[in-house]
Amino acid sequence: MACDVNDNLELRIVEAARTIFIERGYADASMSDIAAAAGIKRSTLHYYFRTKDRLFQAIFVDIVRDIFPRIQNILAEDRPFMSRLNSVIDEYMALFRKNPALPQFIIGEIQRDVRHLMGVLDSLEIEGYICTIRERMALEIRSGELRRVPLRVILLTLYSQMIFPFMTRDLVATLMLADGESFDRFLREWKRSIMRQIGYLVLNIDNRAEIERMVDATLDIGRDNSVS
DSSP, rough: HHHHHHHHHHHHHHHHHHHHHHHHHHHHHOOOHHHHHSSSSSHHHHHHHHSSSHHHHHHHHHTTTHHHHHHHHHHHHSSOOHHHHHHHHHHHHHHHOOOOOOHHHHHHHHHHHHHHHHHHHTTHHHHHHHHHHHHEEEEEEETSBBBOOOHHHHHHHHHHHHHHHHTTHHHIIIIIOOOTHHHHHHHHHHHHHHHHHHHHHHHOOOHHHHHHHHHHHHHHHHHHHHHH
């Protein structure tokens, strides 16, 4: 019973800290605010997490620790590039739907202290994730499937297009959605656009219409699989 109580309290602390950190960022979040949000004394909070930095690491790792292994597994699969890209985008969009303030939080932490954020990411072995991308792309460049495009160009193009709609959701909803159109429906169309842009950038195909047909076929297959 004592273990259950302790586990429940730690979970309550983690959930309260997640909310405070994402809403305010690392610098403006205080241990006192987190303790108050969790409904405990600050001394109790320090019993579980001695410093704000340790608590921040626990929260950030808890949010993103699963996605990097899943992305690595997708990239290593033996299926067409566009099919794997489709799955990668799905993983990130699911993460951002579940944590809609996460993109803004990450950008804020990059601007505040990128070295601190990278220190936390190191615990997730992000270098292995980057190496997997490099190795797989090098293989597909040699096979002629992909163009020789700098990895930083691909990653900046992909991540900026995935993140921006979530960072500007209110603006999108106010100015860009048709009558009766939901944000989720917009995201489905936006995903098609992302895949086309990445396809134009990296696929070793000069015919854009062919790339668009590949994207449409990939999305139709994914929709069929999700229904079954």
